[in-house]
Amino acid sequence: MVTPIVPTPTPLTTPFWEGCAAGELRLQHCVNCESPFFPPQNRCPRCLSSDIAWAPVSGRATLYSYMIQHRPAPGFEDRVPYAVAIVQLAEGPRMMTNIVGIPNTPEELVLDMDLEVRFESRETISLPVFGPIGSMS
Amino acid sequence: MTNRQAVIVGAAETTGLGKLPTMSNLDLHVDGAFNALADAGLAPGDIDGIASIGSDPIDVARALGIHASYLDSTMVGGCSSLFHLRHALAAIESGRATTVLITHGESGRSRVGGMHFGFAPDSNIAQFEFPYGPVGPPGTFPMGLLRYMKTFGLTHEQLASVSVAQRQWAAMNPRAMMQSPLTIDDVLASPILAYPIHLLECCLVGDGGGALVVTTTDRAKDLDLPYGAVRVLGSAEAPEAPMISMMEDLTTSRAFRECGRRALGEAGLSHSDIDHLMIYDAFAFLPIYGLEDLGFLGRGEAGSFIAEGRTAPGGTLPLNTNGGGLSYVHTGMYGMFAIQESIRQLRGTAAAQVEGVEVSMAHAVGGYFWAAATLVLAKA
Numbered sequence: 001m002v003t004p005i006v007p008t009p010t011p012l013t014t015p016f017w018e019g020c021a022a023g024e025l026r027l028q029h030c031v032n033c034e035s036p037f038f039p040p041q042n043r044c045p046r047c048l049s050s051d052i053a054w055a056p057v058s059g060r061a062t063l064y065s066y067m068i069q070h071r072p073a074p075g076f077e078d079r080v081p082y083a084v085a086i087v088q089l090a091e092g093p094r095m096m097t098n099i100v101g102i103p104n105t106p107e108e109l110v111l112d113m114d115l116e117v118r119f120e121s122r123e124t125i126s127l128p129v130f131g132p133i134g135s136m137s
Numbered sequence: 138m139t140n141r142q143a144v145i146v147g148a149a150e151t152t153g154l155g156k157l158p159t160m161s162n163l164d165l166h167v168d169g170a171f172n173a174l175a176d177a178g179l180a181p182g183d184i185d186g187i188a189s190i191g192s193d194p195i196d197v198a199r200a201l202g203i204h205a206s207y208l209d210s211t212m213v214g215g216c217s218s219l220f221h222l223r224h225a226l227a228a229i230e231s232g233r234a235t236t237v238l239i240t241h242g243e244s245g246r247s248r249v250g251g252m253h254f255g256f257a258p259d260s261n262i263a264q265f266e267f268p269y270g271p272v273g274p275p276g277t278f279p280m281g282l283l284r285y286m287k288t289f290g291l292t293h294e295q296l297a298s299v300s301v302a303q304r305q306w307a308a309m310n311p312r313a314m315m316q317s318p319l320t321i322d323d324v325l326a327s328p329i330l331a332y333p334i335h336l337l338e339c340c341l342v343g344d345g346g347g348a349l350v351v352t353t354t355d356r357a358k359d360l361d362l363p364y365g366a367v368r369v370l371g372s373a374e375a376p377e378a379p380m381i382s383m384m385e386d387l388t389t390s391r392a393f394r395e396c397g398r399r400a401l402g403e404a405g406l407s408h409s410d411i412d413h414l415m416i417y418d419a420f421a422f423l424p425i426y427g428l429e430d431l432g433f434l435g436r437g438e439a440g441s442f443i444a445e446g447r448t449a450p451g452g453t454l455p456l457n458t459n460g461g462g463l464s465y466v467h468t469g470m471y472g473m474f475a476i477q478e479s480i481r482q483l484r485g486t487a488a489a490q491v492e493g494v495e496v497s498m499a500h501a502v503g504g505y506f507w508a509a510a511t512l513v514l515a516k517a
Contacts, residue, residue: 068332073270
């Protein structure tokens, strides 16, 4: 059976995946200019400071854009059609994700709708996905 | 006084196009190279520089028996050939090379002797995008389109009209893979590959390639060129984002905006000077982004502009006149074909020839907004 891709952490990204495993969305924050950023890197993309700290974010986001996949990626055969979305976190950064807890149709997936993070188990990894607020299943 | 200003003296595509199951990537490079050399009246022994994508320039040098002193394997996706041309101008004008051969060949459909695209499992894209199941270019590249549609009111019908307009150009081109007439209803009735993109809003997948020969103005004078040489009046290149989710704004390309401004600035021209335009159309939404981000139209204006037929045959701004990646051919990396059509229009040899083309712009994107490049071309 084909399974979906499981992320392979690097030393740089391990704190992110450890946060997910603990049920917490953690991002890097620049200590100098106080801006959170994603994906992980060793210097702040805004001010280039290397003074970086990991900290949890709220997990709140809005739906920025998406595409509904009608042909499945390997391991997604029983989910098709499913949305691959980009969400905008309340703290600013965007990330790619899946949308859960709501039918993945153009009618139900309304841009700018409020979402919150939850975590989906995938082999050794806990993967951040997003769903409507308060609809935890 | 010597004139090292670089000009394009040879330009040709592969003999065949579309479905070429017996030819490898390298075979396509070599076929296109011989056609472009014949076009310039030159032989492989006249070449001292090689740039290529689809096959390594080392392979191309070996296959053509060229002891090159200049190699460029810049690989930034489908706009790489525009980068190669831009770099070749600099190499020639600075004396690092005299005559550069730029080749592209890609067995995109038949997959014979192809290149391998891959990402390490611990790369950013494999950690933060692939686990969510975006499927290839159709399921990834137009990721910002719904946001664009909501922001500017672009309709599904207007998006479909991009494919319809380009098919009108392709209908006049015997080499185009798809030539039969197309309606907006046809496009919207085609299968959805990834909402909101329909099959007929996606580029073709074909085999083919092409090549260019660039040399000094002095050397060009000694050649018997039936259509004359072509000069690059202005050019630009820019990176954008290594992952689509990292773009600053998914409704506009920063790289397109910067390239358009810089290329026109270098040429000392304005938009009204451009008689003919090529915008890399891996998907129907890209000419919309291109027209706006290159500065031909204001934000949100391109959908109705195209739907009104302004870029179609007889329109005020002829766009993608070979039929584009949507109807002519798309091998995976299309930039070379955009350059070739700009040159044909300047020479007056295009299948769907536009009258009085003195200046042509060719613009291409690489990857999913990884990079972009723009050329402003004219007869030398």
